[in-house]
Amino acid sequence: MGHTSTVALLGTGIMGTGMARSLRRAGLDVRAWNRNPDRARPLAEDGVVVCESAAEACAGADVVVTMLFDAESVEQVMTELLEQEPDLGSRAVWLQTATVGPEGMARLAELAGRHGIPVLDAPVLGTKAPAESGSLVVVVSGDPDLRDRVEPVLDAISSRTLWAGEEVGVASRLKLVVNAWVASLNAAVAQSVTMARALDVDPRLFLDAIGGGPTDTPYAQLKGGMMIGGEYPPSFPVDSVRKDLDLMALATQGRGYDATLLEALRAVYAQASEQGHGGDDMAAVVEAFRPGSA
Incomplete structure (x- = not known):
């Protein structure tokens, strides 16, 4: 000790x-x-x-x-x-x-x-x-x-x-790997919540459908609930996610890594920020999926 x-x-x-x-x-x-x-x-x-x-x-x-x-x-x-x-x-x-x-x-x-x-x-x-x-x-x-x-x-x-x-630096690289997962999961929840609405399905049924199953996560339920409610008190703000996504893009340059999904994530979080949600919780990325937001 x-x-x-x-x-x-x-x-x-x-x-x-x-x-x-x-x-x-x-x-x-x-x-x-x-x-x-x-x-x-x-x-x-x-x-x-x-x-x-x-x-x-x-x-x-x-x-x-x-x-x-x-x-x-x-x-x-x-x-x-x-x-x-x-x-x-x-x-x-x-x-x-x-x-x-x-x-x-x-x-x-x-x-x-x-x-x-x-x-x-x-x-x-x-x-x-x-x-x-x-x-x-x-x-x-x-x-x-x-x-x-x-x-x-x-x-x-x-x-x-x-x-x-x-080696100093290994932990920082691992942190980006983890946050890529977090940003992806959050955006995927936003996609399904918005798709449910577009298909005239109550988005709460999406959360109920995955609840307790192998594809469920506490994060999906937490962030999905915030997205459905439209309230985004900041825990991990959109602009902080954007900063981390930019770090990921920089870190993976020249490493033979296909950044297609990473670039899509950067685009949707940037859109949410540009709509005035930069200081809101990352759940506000759902706003980038709404009709007419592009």
Whole structure:
């Protein structure tokens, strides 16, 4: 068991907020920072120390967790932080949990190497509810000697940790593979819900028909219900899915991969975003299938 007591969490959006609460619930000291400070302030009610700067959050931290939107934002924040705190790597491990893709993770690993901070590639699987309940799945790759130092953090935020390899970047590649499945499944549910309506069938009968069978998933029932109800409170926003799909397209270029389905997914999520649903939950992709939306 590691001896982590203080965790700096940089980024308190949908995922970071839930992770901060899970870390606190596990008894860890949590110092949080967000570029928009208003997003972080409510965490003070949970016993999280809300900081005005990333450097303040990292003061005395044993583990620095980044959960920002993309590779560019992580790189910008960490570059500034590591220039301000050149000795951070002598005491802390960087646990990089945002979805940044393999190219982004390679840049971040290079940044970490320049500044002498050990880094683990650790994207998380799950959305708002698992983040809040501490039941994410974390896929991790990197130096296995760092495991003990981050174990208390991983235990607090996840129901399971999958160690994918000793090479930084493997976990980021696996995360894209998983999110391709998630984006595909969600879009497939949207297609069937919309097709049911087009064929004058109650779309709830579609969910009833697959319910409990080998083709059913909790995700289909959850997202399908949101699509039928037309309410999309964000758990995994459309624009976040678009970002990940773009990372998939970049990562698979030149690898002999047929991107026909990937390009179709990019098109329908882009359509939903352009219709004003970028900040809504990914279930809002159903709007791209509606008549006249193309």
